[in-house]
Amino acid sequence: MTITRREFTLGTAGLAGVASAGLLGPALAQSGTIKIGWLGALTGASSAPGIGFDRGLRYAVEAVNGAGGVKGRMIELVTRDTQGDPTKAVNATQEMISSVKVAAIFGPTNSGEALATTPIMARAKMPNLHPCVVNSLIDPRKYPNSFRIAPSNSQWDDAVRHYCLQVLKIKKVAVIGDTTGYGTTATGDSVAGFKKDGAEVVYTAQIDATQPDMTPDMLRMKNAGAQAIVAWSTSTGMAARLFNARAGLSWDVPFVGHPSLGSGEVGRLIDKPANWDRVYTVNYRSCSFDAQGRLPARTQKFLDQAKGKIDLKDTLLWWVLCGVDVVQLLAKAIETEGTAGPGLIKYFDGLTNYPGLFGDYTWSVTQHNGYPTDEVVMGAANSSKDGALNLAPGYG
Amino acid sequence: MAFGTLGSILVTGLAMGAVYALIGITYNLMFAASRVMSFTAGQLGMLGGVLGSLFALRLGLPLVPSFLLTLAGCAAVGVITEFIAVRPVLKNLDQHLYVLSTLAVALMIQQVTAIEWSTEPQAFPRLFGLGAGIYDERFWLPVLACALVVAFLEWMQRRTLIGRAFLAVAEDNFAARALGLPERNLRIASFALAGVIGALAGFAGGELMLAFVANGAQLNFYGFVPVALGGLGQNRGAVIGGLALGIFQQAANFLVGGIFASVAVFVVFIVVLLAAPQGLFGTSRMRRV
Structure with a gap:
């Protein structure tokens, strides 16, 4: 077998490539x-x-x-x-x-x-x-x-439950979620937590997030005597429709729950800004304005x-x-x-x-x-500024 | 006026029913011209809302140009569907390849919208600012749009040459071609018209359903129910089936709520189809064996 100069050159170059990729690699990585x-x-x-x-x-x-x-x-x-x-x-x-x-x-x-x-x-x-x-x-x-x-x-759940029972001092809640796997699991966990703490869960349901009118569910919650609605859903459309339906019923029940309730998207979907009042969403002390409108010094x-x-x-x-x-x-x-x-x-x-x-x-x-x-707190959903929220009423 | 239970069931049910009916008509128009059930019908409805919001809110155009551009955009999507998903499979209708080809186009529309628009519902503009409570325009605009479409189709099919040509192609496209009718052009026109009607459904229902990519799959599903209930190709059946579906769905929302409302709707749907497989207004065709 004869080897031409071209084949030798190509072979040498190939070997050099393999060596640099394989053998020298770890050294370079270090x-x-x-x-x-x-x-x-x-x-x-x-x-x-x-x-x-x-x-x-x-x-x-x-x-x-x-x-x-x-x-x-x-x-x-x-x-x-x-x-x-x-x-x-x-x-x-x-x-x-x-x-x-x-x-x-x-x-x-x-x-x-x-x-x-x-x-x-x-x-x-x-x-x-x-x-x-x-x-x-x-x-x-x-x-x-x-x-x-x-x-x-669980930590979100604890914060929501603490806010409803200890800060808002209410005993009858409606717990709702969307029909996703997350919504179903979170609703079940939340219901169990409220019952464990002695609260009365007067209504619970999985709601289709795409249904255009939430009045039926809001009416059922109202008739059941809910004093607060705990909502677990990532759907901003569902949240906005729930708030619009609440306004349509002239019912001032507070909403407490998932961070999505405070998403900026919700603000663009509600019929009027007042529909977003009395909505409290999971937030964190590091991202909360205190009563004087100040963020923590580190933030x-x-x-x-x-x-x-x-x-x-x-x-x-x-x-x-x-x-x-x-x-x-x-x-x-x-x-x-x-x-x-x-x-x-x-x-x-x-x-x-x-x-x-x-x-x-x-x-x-x-x-x-x-x-x-203890860093997980509730924030006023409609108070977003630079991604931070005002602390919900009731926190010291 | 505050929402009463009955009022809420009726106004929301009729409004959503009108949207479903319009999507049913969209299915029918595409089917009549090609014998193809195009699963892009719901996506056309979704695009009606998304394009309306895009032109009117995001780009800030006045209402009339926004409306016309939305209709034109959906008409173009209808024509593209005919070219890439319907025409290539017409020779093998018996193999039902159109299910795959039209579903593929529907999925493409949905994915592109999700990436370029948003996966979250977006606001739809207030169109005229008329009414409040149960008289709010968001409830009666879809009903008005549905009534206008039905009246227009009736007039076109009874009084115009092109309408009669559409009917001829729907009845027997081979005979229509033998008579010299431009069957291919009429089919393209049918898909464009279906795009316009789908867009109208989404635009008129936009205040109620928002500009939301997930509306496509929802409308594909619920828009098909009135077609099956009313009989394939029967526009009047689709309107009656759509309105009945809307009211029943909203009543089920009140009575059983949540996911059970959808279950109730489909239980009734299956029962009706068991009793009348050709649909309530459809007719059985004789087939020579």
Whole structure:
């Protein structure tokens, strides 16, 4: 067999390519950028939270890199748009683990996606932070790598129940949700919680979020003697129609519940601004104006620094703050433990009162719900300014 | 005037029933010209609301241009449907490939709208600002639109040459072609007209249903019920079936509520079809074997 000069040259070049990709790769990875995976629903259904988190993440990555990175290494955010689709989220997770080889993953941001991706990440021992609320997503024995960096649905539920029973001092509630899996589960949990605390649940129903007139359900709740309506739905259209139907019945019953009740979309769908009065939504102390119209000092300081750099007009402040916390927390963990997965998980397992912007996080080997329950409060839904809300009436 | 229970059932039921009836007519028009059940009918209704909101609210155009542009946009979608989803499968109607092709176009319309518009319901403009309570325009505009469409179709089919040509193609398109009628052009015109009527349903019902991408699937589903109840190709049957459906659905909302209302609607639907498979106003055709 004869080898021409051209074949020799091509073969040598090929070998050099393989060597640089395969053999020199790990060395480059040690000293190259730190890759952090970001799985967010940035388009399609339920993309509003993803867009908010994304703004916070990008701002924080720029800030960390601008300050010299983590021990001189730059952070690279590897983003995949999951569109709220569990299949796309699973594919992106596998790509992050097997191909991109990220140090840690933030997301997904929808519980439906996280239910599909969490076991995959657990098998790969991939450090994972996520803000999804479904309770079963956190189980340190099954998923020792997954940490929740936001409240669970139980914590939302506790805050809503506390506000109805202890602050509004009412005993008869109607609990409603939409017909999605989340709406059904959240309604069931909420009903059980109210009954456990001795309240009377006078009406409960799953409502089709697309039905154009909510008067039938509102009439039934009124006739049942409800003193407050607890609503669990991400549908802004359903919320607006409920508020319009309440106005049509001249009934001033308060609504308490899911953060979507305070979404800016609701404000554009209600017939008149007054229809949005007496609606109280889950919010957080870090994102609440007090009676004097002031935000907590830590939040205000951040907003002053980020002024003009992050658009807060059409998003919620907590999404942005949580995104910033994720990057800063990961940077701190990598600075302490390096990029190896077990080290990062060990770091998170020992985290106590880490002072984030969104809240102070504490995790342990047996508790991966890191957000403090007393930080979850209710806000006046129609008071949004830069993504923050006024504290609902009754808080000291 | 405050909403009474009966008043609320009637006004909301009639309004939604009129929207369903218009979507039923959209199905019928496309079917009559091509023998194809095009599952884009509901998406045309959805686009009527979305385009109306886009032109009037987002782009700030006056009402009349917004309305006309919405109708034109949906007519174009109707024509495109005929070209890409109907014409290629006409030779194999017995294989029912149109189910796949029209569903594919419907899904494309839905996905593009979700990505380019929003997945959340968006506001629809207040059109005339007339009425309040049960006399609010949001309740009577769809009924008025439905009445005008029915009157227009009756007039067109009875009094105009093109209307009679439509009827001829609907009756027997081979015979119509043999007589020299431009069957292909008439089919395109039918799909454009169906687009206009679908758009009208979404535009007139926009204040009630909002500009919401999920309305497409909803209207596809509930718009098909009056067609099946009234008999395929029977516009009068679709109107009566649609109004009955709207009122029954709203009454079920009051009586049983939530997801049970949908169950009640479909129980009645199945019972009616068991009793009269050809629809209440349809006729059985003899088939030579």
